[in-house]
Amino acid sequence: MRIFDPHIHMTSRTTDDYQRMHAAGIRAVVEPSFWLGQPRTSLGSFCDYFDSLLGWEPFRASQYGIAHHATIGLNPKEANDARCREVLDVLPRYLAKDRVVAVGELGYDSMTPEEDAVFAAQLELAAEHELPALVHTPHRDKLAGTRRTLDVVSESALEPGAVLVDHLNEMTVGVVAESGAWMGFSVYPDTKMDEHRMVEILRRFGLDRMIVNSAADWGNSDPLKTVRVAEAMLAAGYTDDDVDRVLWRNPVEFFAQSGRLELPDTEAPELVGAGATFMGNSVLRGARD
Amino acid sequence: MSASTTDDALAQVASDPDSVERHFAAAARVAAREGRDGDAAREALLLALPGRAAEVVTRLTHLYAHGDAAERRAVLLALPALDAPDRSSPIADAALPIVRDALRTNDTRLVTAAVGPYAAAHLDDDAWRQAVLKVLFTGIPVENVAGLAERADGELARMVGDYAAEREAAGRVVPPDARTVLALARSQHPPVTRPARAD
Numbered sequence: 001m002r003i004f005d006p007h008i009h010m011t012s013r014t015t016d017d018y019q020r021m022h023a024a025g026i027r028a029v030v031e032p033s034f035w036l037g038q039p040r041t042s043l044g045s046f047c048d049y050f051d052s053l054l055g056w057e058p059f060r061a062s063q064y065g066i067a068h069h070a071t072i073g074l075n076p077k078e079a080n081d082a083r084c085r086e087v088l089d090v091l092p093r094y095l096a097k098d099r100v101v102a103v104g105e106l107g108y109d110s111m112t113p114e115e116d117a118v119f120a121a122q123l124e125l126a127a128e129h130e131l132p133a134l135v136h137t138p139h140r141d142k143l144a145g146t147r148r149t150l151d152v153v154s155e156s157a158l159e160p161g162a163v164l165v166d167h168l169n170e171m172t173v174g175v176v177a178e179s180g181a182w183m184g185f186s187v188y189p190d191t192k193m194d195e196h197r198m199v200e201i202l203r204r205f206g207l208d209r210m211i212v213n214s215a216a217d218w219g220n221s222d223p224l225k226t227v228r229v230a231e232a233m234l235a236a237g238y239t240d241d242d243v244d245r246v247l248w249r250n251p252v253e254f255f256a257q258s259g260r261l262e263l264p265d266t267e268a269p270e271l272v273g274a275g276a277t278f279m280g281n282s283v284l285r286g287a288r289d
Numbered sequence: 290m291s292a293s294t295t296d297d298a299l300a301q302v303a304s305d306p307d308s309v310e311r312h313f314a315a316a317a318r319v320a321a322r323e324g325r326d327g328d329a330a331r332e333a334l335l336l337a338l339p340g341r342a343a344e345v346v347t348r349l350t351h352l353y354a355h356g357d358a359a360e361r362r363a364v365l366l367a368l369p370a371l372d373a374p375d376r377s378s379p380i381a382d383a384a385l386p387i388v389r390d391a392l393r394t395n396d397t398r399l400v401t402a403a404v405g406p407y408a409a410a411h412l413d414d415d416a417w418r419q420a421v422l423k424v425l426f427t428g429i430p431v432e433n434v435a436g437l438a439e440r441a442d443g444e445l446a447r448m449v450g451d452y453a454a455e456r457e458a459a460g461r462v463v464p465p466d467a468r469t470v471l472a473l474a475r476s477q478h479p480p481v482t483r484p485a486r487a488d
Contacts, residue, residue, distance in 0.1 A: 051357075054357035056395075093314075096314040259318070
């Protein structure tokens with residue numbers, strides 16, 4: 001079983017997690033840039049964070065046999081802080097980088113005018129850089145926030161198929177299904193979504209444009225929740241191919257729109273096990289002596 | 290957004306050096322589509338930069354500071370070519386701050402790229418010995434260290450000898466690369482002295 005976790009904040013996780021993830025079949029991840037639990041107060045702390053998402057974190061992941069990609073953007077919480085708005089000016093530099101597979105996480109937190117402006121500006125940047133967008137839906141006033149998100153997307157230059165609307169639940173999945181955007185579900189130990197409800201949603205809405213993630217971060221979360229969903233799907237009678245579609249091929253198809261996925265050959269036998277230094281991997285492709 | 294081919298990018302950089310930042314970021318993707326090597330394409334972009342050494346080093350420093358890991362590594366790998374004696378204005382030791390930054394990281398891809406011929410030619414003795422020790426500590430194959438036989442000296446022999454003793458005292462294996470460096474360093478007399486750090 002090969003698994004792609006399309007939304008996980010590895011910066012907050014330990015190397016033990018990388019080992020457990022590899023052992024469970026996780027071979028590729030996307031780490032969306034988001035906030036860090038405590039507000040940042042200057043452009044420099046964002047730049048260091050983005051640099052680590054494109055430098056140290058992919059290196060750390062590669063040591064455990066996991067391909068790491070990132071989405072870059074100004075998140076909605078910090079979009080409300082005037083000290084962080086300068087981030088918009090440096091985004092074009094980051095959106096040109098390899099392994100940046102979308103703009104994100106974008107969207108709404110409290111649905112303020114500042115969030116509106118920053119969201120729309122970044123959808124425009126996504127279109128300019130030929131990148132899809134990863135859009136988070138708010139924790140509070142979720143259905144209204146999801147509808148407003150879809151309105152802003154429809155007014156943007158992005159096709160609905162280039163947008164992944166994340167953190168959906170039973171109340172919000174329907175409107176996103178109708179919009180043509182991709183549907184993301186964050187499976188958590190006790191909030192947002194769990195693996196059994198996830199299987200029910202797949203049963204009701206089908207497997208098309210369905211994407212499942214752990215959204216694991218520094219809070220109560222579990223980096224193996226994608227695996228738990230795969231197990232729940234199999235227990236509910238879905239086939240191995242169905243599982244591969246939802247947990248590998250769907251996220252690959254969505255993020256491949258960037259042209260910047262660098263995936264391992266999951267069909268080939270593994271040369272290096274988890275925990276080994278990954279000197280021969282694609283990160284060193286083109287190494288010269 | 291980016292040049293459609295590596296050759297277009299090279300021509301643009303030669304006439305408009307400000308365009309190098311976006312071409313450098315996209316260079317590996319563009320090269321991959323052409324079946325070319327990304328590191329070689331990035332080196333060619335840096336060699337295409339017009340201007341005297343000081344101007345080129347300012348741009349290198351900027352590209353390194355704004356680069357992702359692959360871009361930083363490519364800057365490091367290109368330093369010997371930018372310092373080649375047949376260039377009209379070789380960069381000499383002016384890019385050493387970049388090498389020092391890479392040697393402070395724990396990213397073995399960057400450390401490996403930093404201990405090439407440019408460091409062998411320009412890095413002062415103290416920093417160079419520390420770099421060799423870091424190579425041993427982080428498990429980078431020691432054959433990546435350029436100029437090892439020429440620069441290994443008595444002080445490096447002492448440092449690596451202490452490292453081997455520490456491993457033995459802890460009941461841990463002394464890596465064969467440490468023995469290799471120790472043998473080379475002990476055979477070098479007298480030590481070659483390099484200028485003290487100048488940057």
